[in-house]
Amino acid sequence: MSRSRVVIVGAGFAGYQAARALSHHRGLREEAEIVLINPTDYFLYLPLLPQVSSGVLEPRRVAVSLPSTLPGVRLVLGEVNGVDLDGRGVSFTDPEGGAGHLSYDRLLLTVGSVNKLLPIPGVAEHAHGFRGIPEALYLRDHITRQIELAGGTEDPEECASRCTFVVVGAGYTGTEVAAQGKLYTDTLVKRHRVLRYRDPPRWLLLDIAERVLPELDPRLSRTADRVLRRRGVEVRTGRSVKEATSDGVLLDTGEHVATRSLIWCVGVRPDPLVDEVGLPAEKGRLVVGPDLVVPGRPEVFAAGDAAAVPDRTRPGSYTPMTAQHAGRQGKTAARNIAASLGHGSARPYQHHDLGFTVDLGGVQAAANPLRVPLSGIAAGAVTRGYHLMAMPGNRIRVAADWLLDALLPRQAVQLGLVRAYAVPLDTSAPELPRNPEATRTAPPPTGPADNPPESKPPHSTSSDRPPANGESPS
Numbered sequence: 001m002s003r004s005r006v007v008i009v010g011a012g013f014a015g016y017q018a019a020r021a022l023s024h025h026r027g028l029r030e031e032a033e034i035v036l037i038n039p040t041d042y043f044l045y046l047p048l049l050p051q052v053s054s055g056v057l058e059p060r061r062v063a064v065s066l067p068s069t070l071p072g073v074r075l076v077l078g079e080v081n082g083v084d085l086d087g088r089g090v091s092f093t094d095p096e097g098g099a100g101h102l103s104y105d106r107l108l109l110t111v112g113s114v115n116k117l118l119p120i121p122g123v124a125e126h127a128h129g130f131r132g133i134p135e136a137l138y139l140r141d142h143i144t145r146q147i148e149l150a151g152g153t154e155d156p157e158e159c160a161s162r163c164t165f166v167v168v169g170a171g172y173t174g175t176e177v178a179a180q181g182k183l184y185t186d187t188l189v190k191r192h193r194v195l196r197y198r199d200p201p202r203w204l205l206l207d208i209a210e211r212v213l214p215e216l217d218p219r220l221s222r223t224a225d226r227v228l229r230r231r232g233v234e235v236r237t238g239r240s241v242k243e244a245t246s247d248g249v250l251l252d253t254g255e256h257v258a259t260r261s262l263i264w265c266v267g268v269r270p271d272p273l274v275d276e277v278g279l280p281a282e283k284g285r286l287v288v289g290p291d292l293v294v295p296g297r298p299e300v301f302a303a304g305d306a307a308a309v310p311d312r313t314r315p316g317s318y319t320p321m322t323a324q325h326a327g328r329q330g331k332t333a334a335r336n337i338a339a340s341l342g343h344g345s346a347r348p349y350q351h352h353d354l355g356f357t358v359d360l361g362g363v364q365a366a367a368n369p370l371r372v373p374l375s376g377i378a379a380g381a382v383t384r385g386y387h388l389m390a391m392p393g394n395r396i397r398v399a400a401d402w403l404l405d406a407l408l409p410r411q412a413v414q415l416g417l418v419r420a421y422a423v424p425l426d427t428s429a430p431e432l433p434r435n436p437e438a439t440r441t442a443p444p445p446t447g448p449a450d451n452p453p454e455s456k457p458p459h460s461t462s463s464d465r466p467p468a469n470g471e472s473p474s
């Protein structure tokens with residue numbers, strides 16, 4: 001009897017947990033092949049990414065190896081660019097540009113989300129998002145470089161502009177980026193022989209909402225707001241950007257802020273692959289039932305940010321786009337896929353939020369585990385403990401980095417490996433630095449199903465040359 005094949009697209013919180021649960025499933029292990037398609041060979045622990053951009057953690061710490069931690073799963077490196085629902089197959093492009101195709105008996109789509117764009121002039125050209133390791137590495141180097149260039153110039157206006165950083169979006173990502181970034185630049189400046197006698201670096205955190213962390217418990221907002229302001233971050237709520245240019249941003253108040261750094265954290269939208277699949281969607285998220293099955297397609301499942309999963313704890317709404325839900329949905333999807341193959345019984349997805357943690361850098365955090373509001377060192381300890389528990393690997397390495405950061409001065413060097421052109425805001429693949437010569441579209445699959453990637457488009461190259469107009473100044 002031939003083995004069934006379960007194909008999981010995307011190894012984020014949902015896909016990783018689903019793959020793990022399926023590969024540990026006693027009944028299924030022998031009977032089904034579990035295939036995980038992902039553009040990278042790691043699971044990215046996104047909640048710690050702001051600590052990479054501020055130099056607390058090395059990037060590999062937040063990248064958990066898929067082959068090492070999922071030994072029972074076949075990893076296919078690639079990016080899916082087409083799903084043939086009637087033919088039950090997916091086509092993909094591998095990291096070297098080769099095209100491949102895989103058939104499936106069950107398909108789980110867990111492709112997550114990408115940076116959200118708003119139609120504001122200049123933003124797509126001058127802002128950078130915060131969704132993957134390339135962007136975090138770019139930002140860490142960029143911040144370091146701005147302070148170093150500011151220290152070398154004799155022009156006070158240039159110095160002030162390079163020492164000004166604007167973060168748009170005060171959700172958990174923007175709040176953490178601003179909180180950690182301010183600490184980082186203050187540290188850099190304190191060590192500088194000239195800059196330490198000047199005004200401290202300026203960080204602005206803007207949000208159209210009336211409070212920071214608008215989607216979370218107001219008590220967390222108050223804690224974060226207090227910590228940020230005490231640290232010197234200019235929190236501007238009820239405000240947004242009207243236009244971005246190469247030398248600054250125009251706020252909706254009419255104020256012009258001279259800066260070389262516009263960090264875009266206004267949220268995320270579901271991965272564009274959802275659109276391409278051509279199934280009913282809700283605000284870009286694939287519609288599924290409470291059992292995570294796509295209506296009318298019993299062999300197709302979806303979970304995580306890319307899926308509109310009915311929230312049974314808040315009837316009439318969908319589960320929020322959080323790691324907490326995505327990971328748990330992945331496990332439920334695994335259970336229901338196994339049930340659909342004759343192992344065990346299916347169950348609907350249901351989860352009550354357990355609270356949230358927001359790391360504000362140093363020993364500060366805002367957290368409400370099990371709805372108990374915490375701030376200061378207690379919140380900091382809970383937040384870090386939670387991350388260590390939630391990470392599926394690299395825990396000792398992460399803890400070691402935290403310890404080193406507490407004991408030693410932060411290592412402030414910029415390697416300059418990720419340039420601005422490689423991390424455009426408008427990208428459907430934030431996990432990979434963009435190669436200006438490569439395109440995302442692969443030729444349609446040819447030949448028999450399941451052929452490994454073999455052909456390379458003529459211009460595909462692994463080198464990363466800048467486009468003709470060089471690096472954007474932002």
Ligand SMILES: Cc1cc2nc3c(=O)[nH]c(=O)nc-3n(C[C@H](O)[C@H](O)[C@H](O)COP(=O)(O)OP(=O)(O)OC[C@H]3O[C@@H](n4cnc5c(N)ncnc54)[C@H](O)[C@@H]3O)c2cc1C
Pocket residue numbers: 009010011012013014015037038039040044046047048049050078079080081110111112113130131172173271273303304305306321322323324325326327357431
């Ligand atoms: C900076 C940051 C901090 C965050 N902090 C928190 C937090 O503290 N707590 C919390 O609950 N949530 C947090 N979130 C949100 C949380 O990370 C997401 O809700 C969660 O990652 C969603 O999981 P997912 O599995 O749906 O998608 P993801 O984790 O985004 O994974 C999607 C995977 O699919 C892959 N993929 C995409 N397209 C394709 C394709 N075409 N083919 C193959 N693979 C593909 C991607 O490479 C990726 O590996 C944070 C998000 C960010 C950006």
